[in-house]
Amino acid sequence: MRGSSRAAVAEGRQSFETALMSGDPAVVADELFAVTALLDDNATLRRGVADPSREGKDKADLITRLLHGKVSNETVGIVAVLVAQRWAQERDLTDTLERFAVEACLKGAEDAGAIDQVEDELFRFERVVAGNPELRDAIGNRSGDAAGKADLVGGLLQGKARPETVRLARQAVLAPRGRRFDRTLEEYLDIAAERRQQLTAVVTTAVDLTQEQHARLAGALQQIYSKPVQLQIVHDEDVIGGIRVQIGDEVVDGTVLRRLDEAKRHLAG
Helix, strand or coil: CCHHHHHHHHHHHHHHHHHHHHCCHHHHHHHHHHHHHHHHHCHHHHHHHHCCCCCHHHHHHHHHHHHECCECHHHHHHHHHHHCCCCCCHHHHHHHHHHHHHHHHHHHHHHCCCHHHHHHHHHHHHHHHHCCHHHHHHHHCCCCCHHHHHHHHHHHHCCCCCHHHHHHHHHHHHCCCCCCHHHHHHHHHHHHHHHCCCEEEEEEECCCCCHHHHHHHHHHHHHHHCCCEEEEEEECCCCCCCEEEEECCEEEECCHHHHHHHHHHHHHC
16 A cells, blocks of 8 residues: 555554444444445445545545444444545555454454464365365356355354354455455455464474474564464375475475475486
């Protein structure tokens, strides 16, 4: 985001965090997702409330009239403050609304002391979908019925995962906003990590890490990156010895297989 949009997010965040203290995070999340969809689907309205040439108060009054009585006062307040700001581009406004919706959902998990569980469940479900071609195709089929795909996801997770996990996984298929399902969940997980001011490391290994190994690796990564690091473990039987660690776009590959591949390339060269 460019300067004006970053300033708009900062201004809106204060209203958002205050609203979460008085409102139900689950309700606020659902309503913010709904407002995001409304603006995504209505180009005229989106241009009207994101137009930097219009007075902020006029835009806030417009969205307040539109939403009053349809969503909670907390959500009206959040959206009114956001549309009153100056945005570098329309997409920045809707991206921020979606981000706040995800954060509101995660706040419910934080309040229940279950944020680690939700992050782990979202990560595990994304891996399950990625490893099942039929399920991946069913969820990723862009011509398929979104509500039907959301019901499929909900049915797979209901009773097996936290309500926040189910809500976010369903949302990822209801409104992917041009992204693949796996990328949408990855963005949600990135938001969770940023909210907690930590990093997420995907650790690929052929065998389970012991508790001591887990703690030592997390500690070593925290020293390197100067932030707490949460480990997401992926088991891959094709990994021969060692581990592969990915944090964002950075990859540290310490597997025997990788070293063998490098040796082969060296000999071939």
